[in-house]
Amino acid sequence: MKRHILFVFSIVTLGLPALAAADLDALMEDCNSCHGDNGVSQWTDMPTIAGLSEMVHVDALYMYMDEARPCADSEYRQGDTSRAATNMCAIAAELSEDDIDALAAAYAELPYVPAKQEFDAGLAAAGEAVHNKQCDRCHSDAGMNPDDEAGMLGGQQMGYLRTTFEQYADGSREQPKKMKEKMDALSADDVEALIHYYGSQQ
Numbered sequence: 001m002k003r004h005i006l007f008v009f010s011i012v013t014l015g016l017p018a019l020a021a022a023d024l025d026a027l028m029e030d031c032n033s034c035h036g037d038n039g040v041s042q043w044t045d046m047p048t049i050a051g052l053s054e055m056v057h058v059d060a061l062y063m064y065m066d067e068a069r070p071c072a073d074s075e076y077r078q079g080d081t082s083r084a085a086t087n088m089c090a091i092a093a094e095l096s097e098d099d100i101d102a103l104a105a106a107y108a109e110l111p112y113v114p115a116k117q118e119f120d121a122g123l124a125a126a127g128e129a130v131h132n133k134q135c136d137r138c139h140s141d142a143g144m145n146p147d148d149e150a151g152m153l154g155g156q157q158m159g160y161l162r163t164t165f166e167q168y169a170d171g172s173r174e175q176p177k178k179m180k181e182k183m184d185a186l187s188a189d190d191v192e193a194l195i196h197y198y199g200s201q202q
């Protein structure tokens with residue numbers, strides 16, 4: 001009887017993950033040839049995905065799968081750069097649910113590294129004031145707290161942030177209703193200041 005209980009217990013604890021480690025590694029190598037080593041981007045238009053909360057990451061991949069978020073073609077940045085340009089919608093369409101769960105969990109474990117980038121200190125100070133008033137409630141710690149389940153803003157690549165603000169403004173990317181109220185009230189100067197504030201987090 002004791003043996004039986006032990007046996008059941010070991011199946012539960014030693015059960016194989018849904019995705020073999022080698023398969024996950026191969027998938028991540030592909031992601032990293034655009035998003036950067038360990039998911040940390042060195043390109044202004046490319047978001048860092050390391051440290052993104054698991055829930056936000058899963059959500060993003062399903063949005064791309066449904067083509068519910070814009071996904072412009074992008075060149076591969078490293079590794080075999082002769083591969084044809086592709087986009088997040090095409091990439092997500094190839095992933096299984098198990099792939100998505102495993103990728104989101106793996107990237108959530110990787111350290112978030114804020115981007116080294118140039119910013120204007122005056123604009124950053126103006127942006128901090130806007131952020132603290134309008135955005136901090138949902139994006140705490142300068143938007144770098146993954147527990148907020150709201151994406152990573154501080155230290156994110158500024159080119160990516162700029163495109164994201166444009167997509168929210170023209171409605172091509174959906175946003176939470178309460179956030180839209182705040183976004184719609186921002187002036188163009190506020191948006192530019194916020195981008196520099198997030199870029200200043202290094």
Ligand code: HEC
Nearest residue numbers: 030031034047057060070071072074075076086088091103
């Ligand atoms: C060919 C280049 C390329 C490859 C390969 C690629 N991505 Fe992307 N990814 C992008 C670009 C460019 C963006 C940002 C622009 C956009 O939304 O299309 C992006 C955006 C994302 C986002 C949204 C980030 C956010 O903060 O909302 C996630 C998540 C993501 N990619 C995950 C992945 C994963 C996981 C893989 C591997 C299965 C992958 N990407 C492979 C280019 C790529």
Ligand code: HEC
Nearest residue numbers: 134135138149150151152164174175176178179182183194
């Ligand atoms: C009511 C809560 C809430 C408020 C207020 C809010 N946000 Fe958000 N924000 C979210 C959530 C949740 C997400 C993630 C959902 C998504 O990806 O669409 C998000 C996503 C984002 C993203 C995309 C991040 C990425 O990785 O692509 C940006 C940029 C952003 N918010 C900026 C702001 C700014 C700037 C303000 C203040 C003017 C603000 N938000 C106010 C909840 C909020």
